[in-house]
Amino acid sequence: MRARVHNGPSLSATGVTVAFGGFKALTDVSLTITPGAVHGLIGPNGAGKTTMVNVLTGFQAPTTGTVKLGERNIGNLAAHALRREGVARTFQAGRLFTGLDVLDNLAVTGVGLGHSRHASEVEALRILDWMEVPHLAEKPAAGLPYTDERRVGIARALMFAPAFLLLDEPAAGMSETEAADLAGLIRRVAEELGTGVLLIEHNVELVLSVTSHVYVLDAGQLIEEGNRAAITASQRVRDAYFGADQEAA
Numbered sequence: 721m722r723a724r725v726h727n728g729p730s731l732s733a734t735g736v737t738v739a740f741g742g743f744k745a746l747t748d749v750s751l752t753i754t755p756g757a758v759h760g761l762i763g764p765n766g767a768g769k770t771t772m773v774n775v776l777t778g779f780q781a782p783t784t785g786t787v788k789l790g791e792r793n794i795g796n797l798a799a800h801a802l803r804r805e806g807v808a809r810t811f812q813a814g815r816l817f818t819g820l821d822v823l824d825n826l827a828v829t830g831v832g833l834g835h836s837r838h839a840s841e842v843e844a845l846r847i848l849d850w851m852e853v854p855h856l857a858e859k860p861a862a863g864l865p866y867t868d869e870r871r872v873g874i875a876r877a878l879m880f881a882p883a884f885l886l887l888d889e890p891a892a893g894m895s896e897t898e899a900a901d902l903a904g905l906i907r908r909v910a911e912e913l914g915t916g917v918l919l920i921e922h923n924v925e926l927v928l929s930v931t932s933h934v935y936v937l938d939a940g941q942l943i944e945e946g947n948r949a950a951i952t953a954s955q956r957v958r959d960a961y962f963g964a965d966q967e968a969a
């Protein structure tokens with residue numbers, strides 16, 4: 721697979737607030753995703769994690785604040801336009817085309833990005849190979865085992881080497897072994913492809929094991945950020961989890 725240059729532009733949100741009517745899902749949140757590194761976004765249920773992913777990928781316009789790719793303001797770009805700019809995501813639910821096989825699911829994304837059918841199939845096969853799951857290519861998307869469905873979601877997001885990959889709870893429902901495999905894949909995406917990754921997860925241990933920098937949201941506010949040691953030592957993080965949602969820790 722082609723590697724990206726690690727010193728490309730960053731994807732950043734500055735002072736982002738998202739209001740749904742009178743309710744603020746995010747309040748003045750700033751974060752940056754750099755190429756070639758894995759960043760984490762954690763927080764209890766309803767903290768605003770998915771809303772942040774939606775903002776960074778063009779699925780939700782910020783009410784106030786800016787989203788930039790390098791120096792370029794991209795806060796008003798729609799999701800499909802942002803994907804063409806190299807900002808890709810996965811969804812909590814697989815969202816595969818169940819009437820198609822895996823290869824076609826990936827190829828459709830390539831065609832949507834403006835590539836030919838042939839080039840898209842070649843790229844799809846290359847990604848499945850790189851992910852060490854070439855046997856999935858001809859499998860129908862309907863009825864895939866859960867972890868394979870997740871893998872295909874990631875493969876699809878990796879079509880044509882996006883600069884950024886935002887993963888929304890990719891380990892949900894996985895066993896410890898499967899989550900460990902996923903952690904290995906996420907590391908490879910950053911290290912071998914040079915992609916900047918933002919990992920949203922309830923599995924905090926998984927996040928801390930693969931990320932260099934973690935952002936913590938609680939009730940729409942950024943309450944902490946830093947490396948594993950800083951997050952583990954933070955009383956604010958402990959309060960957010962144990963005060964609001966014991967199960968999430």
Ligand SMILES: Nc1ncnc2c1ncn2[C@@H]1O[C@H](COP(=O)(O)OP(=O)(O)OP(=O)(O)O)[C@@H](O)[C@H]1O
Pocket residue numbers: 740743744745763764765766767768769770771772
């Ligand atoms: N379109 C919407 N309209 C109104 N409220 C919304 C909308 N989207 C999200 N919210 C609310 O915003 C808050 C943040 O939701 P969000 O899904 O971003 O949190 P989360 O941290 O991803 O939660 P979870 O971990 O449970 O997935 C929640 O209270 C949610 O109900």
